Amino acid sequence: MKTPLLIATIFFTGLTFAQEKKSDTLKTKKIEEVVLTKQVFKKQSDRFVYDVAASPVTKGNTTFDLLRQTPLLSTTDDKTLKIVGKNNALIYINGRKTNMDAETVTQFLKNTPAENIQKIEVITVPGSEFQVESSDGIINIILKKKMSDGLNGNMRMSNSQNKYNGSSASFSANYRKDKVGISANLYGGDNIQGQHYILRNGNNLSSNESTGNIDDPNQYIGGYLNFDYQLNDQSNLALSWNSNANKSYNSTVNLFNTIRVYDEEEQTFNTNYTNSRNNENARSYNNSVNLNYELKTDSLGSKLNVNAAYLNYRRFQFTDNRTFLADSFGNDTGANPTQIIYQNLPQIINNFSGTVDYTQKFKNDFTVAVGGNFNKTKTDNDTKNDTYMDGQAPQFAPNHFIYDENIYGAYLTLEKKFSDKFSGKIGTRYEITNSLGTSDNAAEEYKNIKRNYNNLLPYLSFNYAINDKNNISYAFSSRMRRPSFWELNPVRNILTENNYTQNNPFVKASSTYNQELTYMYKNSYFLILNHSYFKDQITQVPLQGYAKSMDGTISEQNVLRYIRTNFGDKQEMSAMVGIQKTFFKQYLTMNFNIGLQHNINDGALAVDPTNGDIFLDKDGNQIVYRNNIKSTSILIQTNNTIRLDKKKTWFLGVNYFFVDKQQIELGMLKNLMSLDLSIKKNWNDWTFALNLNDVLRTNIVEIEDYQANGNYNYVRNDQFRRGGTFSITYNFGNQKVKKVRDIEGASDAIKNRTR
Template sequence: MKTPILIAALFFSGLTFAQQNKPDSIKTPNNEGVQHIEGVTLTKQVFKKQSDRFVYDVASSPVTKGNTTFDLLKQTPLLSTTDDKTLKIAGKNNALIYINGRKTNMDAESLVQFLKNTPAENIQKIEVITVPGSEYQVESSDGIINIVLKKKMSDGTSGNMRMSNSQNKYNSSSASFSLNYRKDKLGINANLNGAENIQPQTYILRNGTDKVKNESTGDIDDPNKNIGGYINVDYQLTDKSNLALSWNSWANRSYNSTINLLNKITQYDNNGHLISTDYTRTKNKENARNYNNSVNLNYELKLDSLGSKLNVNAAYLNYKRFQYSDNNTMLPGAMNDFSLTGKKIIQDIPQIINNFSGTVDYVQKFKNDFTFSAGGNFNKTKTDNDTKNYTYQFVDQDGNPIPNVQPKLDFNHFIYDESIYGLYVTFEKKFSDKFSGKVGTRYEITNSLGTADNPQNPVEAQRHQRIDRDYKNLLPYLSFNYAINDKNNISYSFSSRMRRPSFWELNPVKNYITEDNYTQNNPFVKASSTYNQELTYMYKNSYFLILNHSLFKDVITQVPLQRKYMENGIEKVQLAYIRTNFGTKQEMSAMVGMQKTFFKQYLTTNFNIGVQHNINDGTLNTDPTTGQVFDMYTNNTKSTSLVIQTNNTIRLDKKKTWFLGVNYFFVDKQQIELGLLKNLMSLDLSLKKNWNDWTFAVNVNDVFRTNMVEIEDYQSSGNYNYIRNDQYRRNMTVSITYNFGNQKVKKVRDIESASDDIKNRTR
């Protein structure tokens, strides 16, 4: 049940972040990674600032032994997770994962499994790029996490197996198997993983006016069975050239997802006296399945010994989602047992996406510490959404049964074609040992056409039949880094970006939660613009201060719109979450932090504390897809929030086999597009034992069950909206990991897919 309100994905605004798959390569001098630091001991510079990125030298850190890559990322300064699934960069909405300078060619769920089953001992360093340069096709305020693996030269086979079991409201289990093989010029890297779980949620939804109040309370349970994996084959054609083929696949089946909500409508007179209370029950069932397959062919040619190279990618992506839902409004009946069906809405919502894409990247390095980069990308995408709604009304306006009920059919075959052309150029220069700078720009052209065959009625035919969108964007970038002395470093970055709507956001379909509560997507959504500035100061490679300002124009979000109407003599209030562009938003933040080890490396800690100031400015009263008028919704509120995060690893014995983890985060209340988000916090504990090639771990997340979402909004018109969403984040996970084979196997090149940005927009 992925669609209701989409609260979890929206609530954290600028303070929490979603893992997403988006493309690009890392082509700056720093990305040669290991060769710049081989043979150098950096125990006094575990964490440092370099040019446009923060570098965490985990090979010199005591937290590496026995950890998975995901565990290690959680210990990296500026990174955190609130759900043990997604990684976040402080002050950034999205964290994109790269490995050895290459975008990982996996969808989000497969990527998490990969990170949780990759030994941290293989990692040399982790780079955190808070403001990416022009060579990256990132959107909005995305940041990048680049994992640099150690170079290992011996041939052989290695791998690992992992099993885990988790318990929150329900029990869930997962397993994975990874294998690495290298022989001479051939390398093969493969993974297979699967999981079975039920994702539970409990909702309290309240909205209305001083005279009419709606309340819906109950549960959403979403069973999931997943299986996925990837295989990467890399072959060294010559000493200077490589050819690689990657295939990723992921399948999800979510059958018998249910919504069960009790709805109460209360009416009052002008004096505040109770007039009536009416009850209904919402019982919805959904079956959904989706498939994501992608293949990528990569060719890389090394041009000289300095690191100059040519990189070419061609990719194909096929995504399919089939969703069938049965939404029922149940009436009390003679025995008040909600056995009578008042209204039924059956929805058939398929979506098919096909994408062809290609990228070309050229990097030329010179002996005078000057680097020139240029490249381009092309994406051709077609989405096919053939939506059908069947509405059955079993009771008339007077509450009497309707004989021989015939369904009302609404259908919309929405086809969306999109072509994206991009060019970029960057110049990077190290002027001295103290000062370096980088400047670049990206020029993007987006041509799109949305057409609606068989629109629902003649009025909508005029509105939906043809939707043209053409964007031409020049996106400049600038950064510099100045090392004042051995202890002090200062840097500044500016970047402009755009954020295109996801394909599901453009599909003009309603997803019903209750009869009077639904979400509405919007084919008229246009791309939004983002302008980011960041000033960073670092002291002794352990303490840092980050000042950030982001301006968002034409923000893409959900807006809660309300309207009153009469049915069966009862005044009701309808609440629609409309996907649209909604004004402007500013985020300003200041964060101080540190990364240190104490007591002869028995304690490793990173700690961040900061404030964020949000300014929202938007108004809306009309559904752009239908023209239906609602009460005016206004959000021009400011808020200032406190953010605290600390991750700590305590070594419990001299042999470095027992470890205790203590992590905590706190996010103060803040104003977002849907209203005032109340504070969030979580305490997570872990205990780990390393025994030869085995690792045993127990993790308890959200110990005090404080990580729940609450949003409250009051309008000057008297309308209000309240949401409480409990996703049962308190859970215990027991895991066992076994590493086998020759651990000195050289890793296969990880190749970014030309279609990674498109793949992200399918979710």
């Protein structure tokens, strides 16, 4: 079935069903007709809470649109979300971590209507009870699961246009009858992700420039099914299933390469031209099942929570990389390629996990929480790499890499409310990690890579309400980050004949230490001071030069490898002030942040950690890549919703962000900014919206780096983010929400580090 037909089926089947329930809907008073006076944004002891139900930006938007307009959150790539302009955020749903890969999470958020969301919690410094990694914060999405008996839901259909056209549709429904609650979501769509690259690297004696396009078509379908049943007044059982499938066939890379090498005898540059034409077919499947049991042990809120989960992730990827000789105009000068590389890069991940959490509350406002977790993961990567070069014998490099990992964890937190003004929380998490990576086609010292380490991760926070208007809080947390599974798989992702990325099975876990001081005034104005220290940070580092292998062989051309590795230490310090407030009798809702961030980098890499290669300059001197540069940058973000009429049916959105240039691991990232506009019309149960993104076409990534040894590296990546999206959303059924019981979602606590 073709995707456009599937989209239409999702939308119109739901529409027909919804019309049958229209009479019930008319009996229910519309929520938007009530004047909402509750506080939209507030600070609790360890988190910021954004009450979506009291915000005018919800209706007709997707969950991703809602998150990018949430105070303290931002995105510069339309894929990942950042907290306070810093590290990527982890997505939790109903207090449990999603066990979907990053691509699936993005599709899920972009295809889940914001009407399904009750509130959003932003946890900048997570406590010991959370299984989070590194300095990442948490975005906890609380879904609307508590409602009166009956059925409600929504449907959404959208069409987007930037470089290419894309479409999507989703259908969500919630049903409750007595003790049974069911919620479901189905979405599908297709798009082509277009990009344009300019890559330059080299020195004054040799250089390589590659320019061209990458087009990645995607067709996807996914959804979730959640079932919960109240066993009795004290206990309930919940089962959830999440699924996503993505197909990306005929993804193409077309780059024109200009290679210049200085000839010392002739004292001139020799220039060669080639074309790199890569074709890729890939598909992936993500399925996870989660079972949750909750038992309330007293009337104070004490409870036992037991979870079990299983994840199966499969990705199949085949690439055909060809290099052709060319002239200065980019035309092929030969019928046959000078080099062909076939790659088969499958990845299969199976994960079993379990958690037990118990919270005991006492009458004197004292809470004890204790729990443990177990994760068992196995990844299977049976890769093949076949190289055919003109006039040479074929080279075959198969590699079967298997990675087994077991994680055991336990935590204890103590929380006390000493008075109406002062509360504190202290805790610690202890984790044991045992892993083994085996490779059947590697040197003897690389065949078995063992990692056994223990980590004690303390946490401390306090919150002091000076009075009704002023609040101050402090938090300290130590965390670790384990490498993602795809980062450990020792394969090369080839871009051109001389440029590629290299994963690294030797990457070890990194540690981070975070401190944060927050001041809030009237639940509307806030100041956040933050310091983060990263030890052995995991990142991607460019190494370039003439590669010399351990057997003494030296490459004939200057090569560039982007290698995953542990790259020294780093510090980030930031100060941000912001406001979240409504003005002019709720005609204007403003969310504005401005801050400074200071980065201190301290890293060096001289040897390819995957095979021991060193890099030489033209004179045979070893090259070391260094990044010990400091930078200070400004961050500005403002999201504004303007109500255009008294009936609350027309809304104008004006959103803007600016990120000043700053030093990152790859070099100096130039400033980024984007102006986004939207217009929205609410008409009964329908919402019509038009969103214009990156109106000024300024959200283009540029990175440049200049080393003391004369090497330089420049990357320009244009993802054609300027475009528009038109969407139609229809809400049906009983929209009346009533709290029946407090049920957490099923366990999604798997340490998901899939691709």
